[in-house]
Amino acid sequence: MTTTDIRVAFDRAKQRRRSGLFRRFLRHPGGYVPLAVFVLIVLVGVFAPLLAPMDPNFVDLAAAKAPPSAAHLLGADSTGRDILSRLIYGTRITIWGALVTIVTAVVIGVPSGVAAGYFRGVFDRIALWVSDALQSIPGMIILLVVAAGSRNNFELLMVTVGVFMVPGYFRIARSQTLAVREEPYIDAARVSGLSDLRIISRHVVAAVYPPVIIQTALTAGMAMGMQAGLQFLGIGDSNVPSWGAMMLEGFRLMLTYPLMLLWPSVALGLTIAVLAIMGSTLAELAQVRTPRLRRRGRSAVTADAAAAPATGAVRHAAEASALRVENLRVSHATPNGVVEVVHGVTFDVAPGEVVGIVGESGSGKSQTIFSVLDLLPASGASDADAILIAGREVTAAAPKQRQALLGRELGYVPQEPMSNLDPSYTIGHQLIEPLRRVHGMSAADAKARAREVLLRVGLADPERVMRSYPHQVSGGMAQRVLIAGAISGKPSILIADEPTTALDVTVQAEVLELLRELQQEYGMALLIVTHNFGVVADICDRVIVMRGGEIVEQGDADPLFARPQQPYTRELIAASLDDAAGRAELDATAASAAATTTEVRA
Structure with missing residues (x-):
């Protein structure tokens, strides 16, 4: 659509x-x-x-079977x-x-x-x-x-x-x-x-x-x-x-x-x-209804899963991690049986660190994140030795205990911004409700906080935005609204799933710059899921490369770009970055966006 x-x-x-x-x-x-x-x-x-x-029930035998008349x-x-x-x-x-x-x-x-x-x-x-x-x-x-x-x-x-x-x-x-x-x-x-x-x-x-x-x-x-x-x-x-x-x-x-x-x-x-x-x-x-927006495609494992072992070591202890995942496996029930699409993935994200998970469609990166967020579809199931969010083990936690971390310790910026806002409610309502229900704020405090985060993400007229319905704002504005909602609870880690996929090049650069600024300002860990190495190059400190449901390579961004160890990583970098003209255009756009005002025009 x-x-x-x-x-x-x-x-x-x-x-x-x-x-x-x-x-x-x-x-x-x-x-x-x-x-x-x-x-x-x-x-x-x-x-x-x-x-x-x-x-x-009044019986008048004299009138039995009487035809219509003035009396009856x-x-x-x-x-x-x-x-x-x-x-x-x-x-x-x-x-x-x-x-x-x-x-x-x-x-x-x-x-x-x-x-x-x-x-x-x-x-x-x-x-x-x-x-x-x-x-x-x-x-x-x-x-x-x-x-x-x-x-x-x-x-x-x-x-x-x-x-x-x-x-x-x-x-x-x-x-x-x-x-x-x-x-x-x-x-x-x-x-x-x-x-x-x-x-x-x-x-x-x-x-x-x-x-x-x-x-x-x-x-x-x-x-x-x-x-x-x-x-x-x-x-x-x-x-x-x-x-x-x-x-x-x-x-x-x-x-x-x-x-x-x-x-x-x-x-x-x-x-x-x-x-x-x-x-x-x-x-x-x-029946005259809004055409239902299709749910984003969830990754499916490719047939030629890579056999190369993951390289690099996990550098941070569990207690120092904003997010840690150990030996995660994800499987889906299909008519032909259960198919495993993520095979023993282990990684962590340190507080204040920006990590990118990159890979082609079907690499398992989104399935990994959905497991952390507990958003797998009914056909999916995950199993892990450990999943820690802000140092808290959630692998065997009750749903309510795990849900208590959402919006507080963990924020989420989904792709397809228009699809992730309910068209039945105003933007203000959708921002204020979690602040009141999850964080216990009063109506006045929640409204003030919503106005504050909308201003912070570059929306110059927060009152108008809060009164608007999702269809009344642009795609770039909708993405900023989702970012505002994700940071409103001041989480310790923010997960952004393909945050620029549905946006044009100029807005992509603005959103990436905004994410980087917010990460530094709030001291959050930031985990970006993307198929675009250009996004990784712009913002990430460390990179995790996935293919066929496995981590094939991970390491600091600069050394990995300079000396990728795996052929698959080199292919991805070549596809995203070897176009010098295109890369120069993206860098120029990012620099221009950073130098200009962050006000977003409707």
């Missing part, structure tokens, strides 16, 4: 956000017309005692009860039954679907099994058993119907959660230190609720149909007026008195129809 495509997509998202799904629904003829009819039906049920001309506008049934009054009171029981069903299905199905999609693992497998089991059970037989055992308890019957509706909500919530869970801005929120519950409530729920509302409109109609079907079978209290019971009586008298069947059938059909139209309209409007 090009930058233009991204901006167009976010412009559309902006327009939808301004109007909102429900505002667009209310402007659509297929929305406001059936909604008005449904609201009228609900009001009839709510105010039934005021609207019904007489008691629905829709006629009377076989015992002389007023059909209009019973129809109005039947609206109340129909709406109440559908509400009980929906609440039951939503309360059970949506949270379990979100949890299964977000956390996966054992809970997901068990929940899927339960969902499949519910769908395979013959519901009508169970309803008949419940009716017999509960003596036709209406609410219990509708709760049972709601339980059988749970799989629909569960699968919708699970599928939406799985989709949004893979978005880069979810990773960014997780690395900023936000808890899983906070991420779900702020980012996942926003993606789940539109299809849930659509499902609710359709489920309400189904619940009403099932309720009428049960009443038509004679299940329920015969003294309670209901559309299904009226249809049963009308069916018995269909040949001699067809009006008895007509009125409840029209009422039920109209109600289900308006719900179906509303659900269809909502589905149509919800």
